[in-house]
Amino acid sequence: MSADARMTAQSAHAARWLMLWLGLLWAIGGHAAGFEVLSASTRLEGGVYRLNARIEYRFSNAALDALQNGVPLTVDIEMEVRRRRSWLWDETVYALTQRFQLEYHTLSRQYLVGNLNSGERRGFPTQTAALGFMGRIQDFPLLDRSLLTENERYEGALRVLLDIESLPAPLRLLAYLSDDWRLASEWRVWPL
Amino acid sequence: MAALIRQMARGQGRLPALTLLGLLLIILVLMGRAATDLARFGQMYSGLLLLSAVGLGALAVLILYNLAVLIRLYRRRVPGARLTLRLAGVFAVLAITPVALVYGFSLHFLQRGIDSWFNVQVDRGLGDALELSRTALDLRMREVLKQTGRVAEAVADSDDEQAARRLDEWLDLGEGSELTLFGLGGRIIATATTDPTLIVPDPPPEAVLLQVRQGRDYVGLEPIGGAGFHIRAVVRTATPSGEERLLQALFPVTDRLSLLADAVQGAFDSYKELIFLRAPLKTMFTLTLSLVLLLAVLAAFWAAFHTARQLVRPLRELAEGTQAVAAGQFDQQLPGGGGGDELGFLVQSFNEMTRNLAQARDAARRGQELVESQRAYLETVLARLSSGVLTLDQAGRLQTCNAAASQILGVDLRSLIGADRQRIVAAQPVLQDLIEAVGPQLNATGDWRQEIAWFGGAGRRILLCRGSSLPDTVGLRGGHVIVFDDITHLVRAERDAAWGEVARRLAHEIKNPLTPIQLAAERIRHKYLKQFDDEQGRVLERGTHTIIQQVQAMKEMVDAFNEYARPPRLQLAPLELNEFVTEVLYLYRDYPAGVEIKLELAQEPLSINADKVRLRQLLHNLVKNAIEAIRDGHGSTLWIGTGRAHVVGADCVELSVRDDGPGFPDAILANAFEPYVTTKPKGTGLGLAIVKKIVEEHGGWIQLESPPNGGARIAIRLPLLRDGAGSPAVPAAPLHTEKEAG
Numbered sequence: 001m002s003a004d005a006r007m008t009a010q011s012a013h014a015a016r017w018l019m020l021w022l023g024l025l026w027a028i029g030g031h032a033a034g035f036e037v038l039s040a041s042t043r044l045e046g047g048v049y050r051l052n053a054r055i056e057y058r059f060s061n062a063a064l065d066a067l068q069n070g071v072p073l074t075v076d077i078e079m080e081v082r083r084r085r086s087w088l089w090d091e092t093v094y095a096l097t098q099r100f101q102l103e104y105h106t107l108s109r110q111y112l113v114g115n116l117n118s119g120e121r122r123g124f125p126t127q128t129a130a131l132g133f134m135g136r137i138q139d140f141p142l143l144d145r146s147l148l149t150e151n152e153r154y155e156g157a158l159r160v161l162l163d164i165e166s167l168p169a170p171l172r173l174l175a176y177l178s179d180d181w182r183l184a185s186e187w188r189v190w191p192l
Numbered sequence: 193m194a195a196l197i198r199q200m201a202r203g204q205g206r207l208p209a210l211t212l213l214g215l216l217l218i219i220l221v222l223m224g225r226a227a228t229d230l231a232r233f234g235q236m237y238s239g240l241l242l243l244s245a246v247g248l249g250a251l252a253v254l255i256l257y258n259l260a261v262l263i264r265l266y267r268r269r270v271p272g273a274r275l276t277l278r279l280a281g282v283f284a285v286l287a288i289t290p291v292a293l294v295y296g297f298s299l300h301f302l303q304r305g306i307d308s309w310f311n312v313q314v315d316r317g318l319g320d321a322l323e324l325s326r327t328a329l330d331l332r333m334r335e336v337l338k339q340t341g342r343v344a345e346a347v348a349d350s351d352d353e354q355a356a357r358r359l360d361e362w363l364d365l366g367e368g369s370e371l372t373l374f375g376l377g378g379r380i381i382a383t384a385t386t387d388p389t390l391i392v393p394d395p396p397p398e399a400v401l402l403q404v405r406q407g408r409d410y411v412g413l414e415p416i417g418g419a420g421f422h423i424r425a426v427v428r429t430a431t432p433s434g435e436e437r438l439l440q441a442l443f444p445v446t447d448r449l450s451l452l453a454d455a456v457q458g459a460f461d462s463y464k465e466l467i468f469l470r471a472p473l474k475t476m477f478t479l480t481l482s483l484v485l486l487l488a489v490l491a492a493f494w495a496a497f498h499t500a501r502q503l504v505r506p507l508r509e510l511a512e513g514t515q516a517v518a519a520g521q522f523d524q525q526l527p528g529g530g531g532g533d534e535l536g537f538l539v540q541s542f543n544e545m546t547r548n549l550a551q552a553r554d555a556a557r558r559g560q561e562l563v564e565s566q567r568a569y570l571e572t573v574l575a576r577l578s579s580g581v582l583t584l585d586q587a588g589r590l591q592t593c594n595a596a597a598s599q600i601l602g603v604d605l606r607s608l609i610g611a612d613r614q615r616i617v618a619a620q621p622v623l624q625d626l627i628e629a630v631g632p633q634l635n636a637t638g639d640w641r642q643e644i645a646w647f648g649g650a651g652r653r654i655l656l657c658r659g660s661s662l663p664d665t666v667g668l669r670g671g672h673v674i675v676f677d678d679i680t681h682l683v684r685a686e687r688d689a690a691w692g693e694v695a696r697r698l699a700h701e702i703k704n705p706l707t708p709i710q711l712a713a714e715r716i717r718h719k720y721l722k723q724f725d726d727e728q729g730r731v732l733e734r735g736t737h738t739i740i741q742q743v744q745a746m747k748e749m750v751d752a753f754n755e756y757a758r759p760p761r762l763q764l765a766p767l768e769l770n771e772f773v774t775e776v777l778y779l780y781r782d783y784p785a786g787v788e789i790k791l792e793l794a795q796e797p798l799s800i801n802a803d804k805v806r807l808r809q810l811l812h813n814l815v816k817n818a819i820e821a822i823r824d825g826h827g828s829t830l831w832i833g834t835g836r837a838h839v840v841g842a843d844c845v846e847l848s849v850r851d852d853g854p855g856f857p858d859a860i861l862a863n864a865f866e867p868y869v870t871t872k873p874k875g876t877g878l879g880l881a882i883v884k885k886i887v888e889e890h891g892g893w894i895q896l897e898s899p900p901n902g903g904a905r906i907a908i909r910l911p912l913l914r915d916g917a918g919s920p921a922v923p924a925a926p927l928h929t930e931k932e933a934g
Binding site (some may be wrong): 112 | 226237238241322325326329397398399400412413414415421454457460461462464465467468469472473475476480704
């Protein structure tokens with residue numbers, strides 16, 4: 001084997017390692033646990049603001065492990081309507097929380113999503129389907145327009161977070177301390 | 193907050209501290225309940241955890257503060273701090289050891305206890321039960337799928353209306369609760385349901401639709417609402433025209449099966465959750481236990497501090513009290529004597545002791561004050577005495593003296609207190625004669641009395657000394673007390689009075705026969721001179737002349753005596769001495785050569801209150817006396833000076849006459865002012881006696897001095913007339929003009 005060939009083999013080896021590390025980094029970075037509000041907007045229909053939003057839930061492995069072991073996970077979708085003010089911080093004029101509970105039903109091998117506000121519960125054969133259902137908010141009646149003052153600027157805000165307090169008590173302390181459990185999205189803000 | 197901590201640290205805030213402990217205990221009990229009964233207390237867990245952490249933190253701060261204060265006191269060596277620290281340490285160790293043991297064992301049992309909840313057989317059994325349930329349900333589901341397939345075949349070739357009818361028929365025949373036919377895009381073609389309230393049928397989830405469209409039929413068990421299941425089956429059919437349709441059938445699971453499956457599912461889930469939560473559960477129990485341990489330890493610490501402080505406080509107060517007593521403060525009474533224990537008894541005894549000490553001290557102080565006041569009283573009396581008082585100790589050292597003693601002796605005796613004879617003599621040689629004269633008396637006991645003539649700084653003095661040996665009793669320790677008076681003036685006054693009496697008698701007894709003698713002599717001379725011859729006549733003439741002359745001389749002498757004995761009748765008037773001296777001495781300006789008179793007058797005017805006539809006589813006498821002395825002694829100059837002097841606390845005018853004659857012999861110096869004391873061959877010897885009398889009549893005093901460079905000096909001091917003052921300043925020197933006047 002010539003020196004050049006050896007060099008080429010070495011550089012190829014190095015390139016493979018680099019690719020591997022980069023791939024690992026991408027995997028960690030891309031699949032890092034966390035929630036994200038992909039889109040959120042409102043539409044005025046019949047004097048009522050209706051909310052449409054898409055949310056991506058990326059549960060951590062620890063959370064998914066707990067889910068598989070019969071621990072229900074509760075997700076809070078917090079919605080706010082804020083009045084913009086020039087000199088002061090924005091005033092929250094309306095706030096609402098939609099709570100979804102995700103649990104795994106071992107017997108039927110189904111993922112159950114319950115809306116804790118309405119009591120409605122639906123089963124999904126796959127986790128993706130269940131998360132897809134939870135992550136799609138369609139024409140949700142947010143607020144009656146008559147409740148807002150004319151000539152004021154308002155904005156809607158939405159975020160989603162895992163409710164640690166709903167976890168079993170033994171898990172809670174760990175959940176407060178671990179990044180795996182502190183799952184929350186940024187506030188997503190849009191003009192109303 | 194800081195004040196509260198301080199208050200609690202001092203043990204005063206026992207109630208807040210106990211309340212804190214109680215609250216923490218309640219919180220920990222609740223936490224224990226939360227750990228075991230998750231359903232009921234689980235929600236409070238986080239809050240309780242936070243609260244207990246804060247409470248324990250507060251307790252820890254309290255204890256740390258206590259410890260810091262104690263260590264600071266220990267470093268400052270405050271009494272009691274060392275003992276408190278030691279006691280607190282002992283208590284803490286005593287309390288911690290069993291608690292730590294229990295903690296260790298509890299932890300061990302806890303781990304083992306939780307592990308023992310789980311059992312492989314139970315695990316497998318539950319899994320098997322779940323599998324059994326699934327198998328049972330699977331059978332049913334397969335049956336449902338078959339049935340659904342049959343329905344699908346039945347409705348496959350019917351149109352929409354027929355389909356609805358057929359579905360109804362199949363629903364009546366079968367056990368299904370709902371049959372729905374979906375067209376393309378999820379459009380509901382026909383539906384049949386046993387539930388009349390249901391208007392819109394429950395569509396299958398998208399994932400199911402996808403699966404079915406791909407050609408795989410779906411059957412699944414779905415939980416409904418709170419409890420129970422239904423089986424959903426979705427199959428694909430096609431119309432004769434080839435239009436794709438989906439048939440969904442919902443079949444309820446029988447109640448019994450449903451209940452059993454639910455129970456199995458519930459048990460399995462709980463068990464699985466428990467297994468999953470095993471580690472966190474252990475952590476939680478351990479945490480709770482540790483918090484309880486921490487509470488116990490901190491409470492033990494606090495109790496240790498508190499108890500130690502309570503125990504040491506009376507001891508510390510006793511120590512402080514003892515120090516105060518050592519420092520001489522007897523007023524301090526210790527609190528907390530009410531306790532019935534031995535410490536309380538100790539405190540009571542201490543208080544009684546300090547009370548007694550305080551009383552004793554007050555009594556001693558009163559006694560001392562009494563002694564001091566008596567001493568001050570005695571000193572005041574002694575100071576006011578005109579007699580000199582001295583006390584000597586057994587070794588002859590001077591112990592006390594009064595002001596009069598110093599004044600009479602002309603020596604500052606106070607500086608000699610504590611000095612023995614040798615040192616006194618060394619310091620004041622003038623006192624040597626006096627000490628030698630008194631010395632023999634000091635060796636004897638009992639009272640003595642002695643008149644001592646002593647040559648002091650102010651001339652010859654006659655002192656009347658009375659002495660007494662002091663008893664050798666407590667506080668006196670023997671020694672002598674000597675009381676003496678300067679009786680020089682008294683003696684002189686007595687002598688002067690005697691001379692005055694002699695002079696008056698002489699004048700009276702001698703002057704009466706003198707005139708007849710003179711007349712008789714003149715008559716003899718007149719009658720017999722003519723009858724005698726020259727020789728006899730001359731003898732007679734000389735004889736009678738002698739008689740007459742001598743009688744005349746005797747008359748003059750008697751007059752002089754008379755004058756000396758005459759009581760003073762002064763006519764005092766303000767007088768300027770310098771002018772007066774100048775005026776009188778003007779007469780001597782042409783005095784026979786051989787004597788030069790020099791005036792040394794003061795620049796300032798010197799006013800005195802004097803009788804001009806008597807003062808002139810005084811001056812004449814002095815000048816005459818001096819000139820005669822100069823002539824006899826071959827001197828040449830006479831100085832007459834005036835000036836201001838300050839003698840024995842009073843301002844005086846001094847008139848001095850000094851010559852360079854032979855001076856006074858020592859023998860005469862002491863008695864120069866007595867009548868018939870003279871150095872001159874001629875003269876009555878009354879000159880200086882009269883001078884002294886005049887001086888004393890004016891409230892002054894006279895002094896004879898022999899200056900070291902020869903000659904004689906007579907100094908006369910008369911009271912200075914103060915500006916505007918009618919009466920002369922009284923000199924401190926003793927005067928006895930009145931006695932003489934009598």
